[in-house]
Amino acid sequence: MAAGGQPFLILHSASPGERRTALLRGDMLEDFAVERPARPDGVGDLHLGRVGARVPALSGIFVTLAGEESGFLPDNQGGEGLSEGQAAVVRILRAAQGGKGPRLDRKVPRDVAAEGPPRRLRRGPPAVERLAASHPAAAIRTDDPETAATLRAAGLGDRVTLARRGTLFEDAVEAAIERLLGHEVPLEGGGRLLIHPTPALVAIDVDTGAATRDRGAQRRVNEAALREAARQIRLRQLAGPILIDLAGLAPAARAEFVPALKSAAGGDRLLRILGTTALGLIETVRTRVHPPLHEVLGLPPTPLSHGLAALRRALREAESRPGAALALRAHPAVLRATEALDGTLEEYRRWTARALALRPDPALLPGEEVIEDA
Template sequence: MKGSVIALGEIDGKRAAALIRDGKLDDFVVEAGENAPPAPGSIFRAKGGRLLKGMGGALLDLPNGESAYLRGSKGLKPGAPMLVQVTHIAEEGKAVPVTTRLLFKSKYAIITPDAPGLNISRQITGEDALIILHDLAAETMEGADETLGLILRSACEGAKPEDIIEDIAAMRALAEAVLADREGAPELLVDGADPWEIAWRDWDADVFDDSEDAFANHGVEEMVDAALDPRCPLTGPASAYIEPTRALVAVDVNTGGDFSPAAGLKANIALARDLPRQLRIRGLAGQITLDLAPMPKKDRRQFEHSLRAAFKADGKDVVLAGWTPLGMFEVQKKRTRMPIAEALK
């Protein structure tokens, strides 16, 4: 089916959201559960803990005896309260990674404390649209503390002015309330976005289906079952196996029954083009090691070009580390969600 669909539903009593493009699952998010680490975007009032000498950071105290890791310790006072935001999913047994640079993010607007000024998405280029957005921002941010900055997202293009104003005002009010609540014991102040909010805030599609039968209407559960299968079909007889371990995500590519001279390159490029989607729908990240199908060294540059193009939209969240002495290719991806296999246990 051509076109794109956002479907909201539940799996095993947990909220979930699916983005489907041209009949294929393009993204999928599911609630991690009560005992999962704090979601990225969560904001805490933490308490300054002990410095980690030689590591360039510090451990902070969070509610319920949990610990957070803050990179950089400049100006940190042990025992003093401070506001921090979760940057990515904590690995099992490790402290929650946080930053002191807070962002209050919604569909149209992002409020940036301690980063003043107005920035409008570069994807919006029309002069009239830019003037209108500038005036809306000035009107809604009038009287705000001069340390508050504002970013207007690409979703503003074509949106109703009243919706944009409402969004900016809501994020401004939330930011002001949180920034005024610095004193006290460690406490969770803002929850990270759940799957339904992520879908509304960050995804765009032709159809938005939040009916009770949304998942059944679009075959989402069958697509999720396929995403739980380690085997990932590629072009022709080629396939890949994507299997997470505690230390890394292993990806093994093989050509199946194709023994032609170009079979290895074709399979590897097919994997490169589909790998970002496969990682998204499976919720996999961290260190990713690709055991590619055999191909001549002269073809490596072509493979790297395809991989770089495929991950372009991920920006700084993905680092292409390069080749190992054994001919593996390594990728590092920021952990922004729980693996769906763990979330759906």
């Protein structure tokens, strides 16, 4: 899937409860984001907050946001000089993580008011707007009229094309996205990556497969693995410590592969490559901004992810059969999670002019959902 020199293309698709945005260069997936409007990650949001306790050991302060959520504002991001009880306008710099509140800064417009109770003042830009800003020459295709109108109002009308719902993501793109939802990534020329996030770190193992006995082939697989590892780290938005275990090499020999990883990851400003450990693992760390894909979708996918994927299929079926009354038959856990996501079934009803019937079926495992006539 070589993409050298080809222009970028942004695809944005809306389905009930979910928005998927992909950046392509040629036929290569370069960036990907999944957003659930009912559960935004908050990055980029502006809040009027109330300064809470100062924590000298952490060189910062806690700030109470809307809904009593607490974020942390480091002194070097604008917290110095603020006192307890003071109102302050802050921006969410990094999403919340593992029970810890979001990271904040004070890089906000000067004309934003700082009076009243804690509340959100403005939402941060969605992925399609972020990608449109960072790739100003990229064409944008969306199947969502509201998104098209917003982008055109922002002066991007000459870049925006509106498509029929459910028609944007071709099979090759869907296959590339599907690989982001699993632990295993096949490599060109043989071998595979095995990606395992844990609460403490992400472990990436290189399996050379049949190339194990051939040193030249083994080296080529390791080099290909590092190129793909850099890409998967970016696409999955992995964060925190990331350790890469190359295959079939003595620990001392692995350090010579570090420059190859640095070259492959050159465009990822969030990733730092630290070198190798005593065991020969390549050690990296990546700054967290948005939640990693596995936190949004689950790895393996959660019942909600299966439910929203089924709604995408139902929406495509409804688009191809206008007026058809459809039903979703699925495990009760899938239906409960889907119903619980605010506005999801209402979006399906609004876009298709028909309600979707829900049929619990305990015999179906999550991932075995069926779209059928109501």
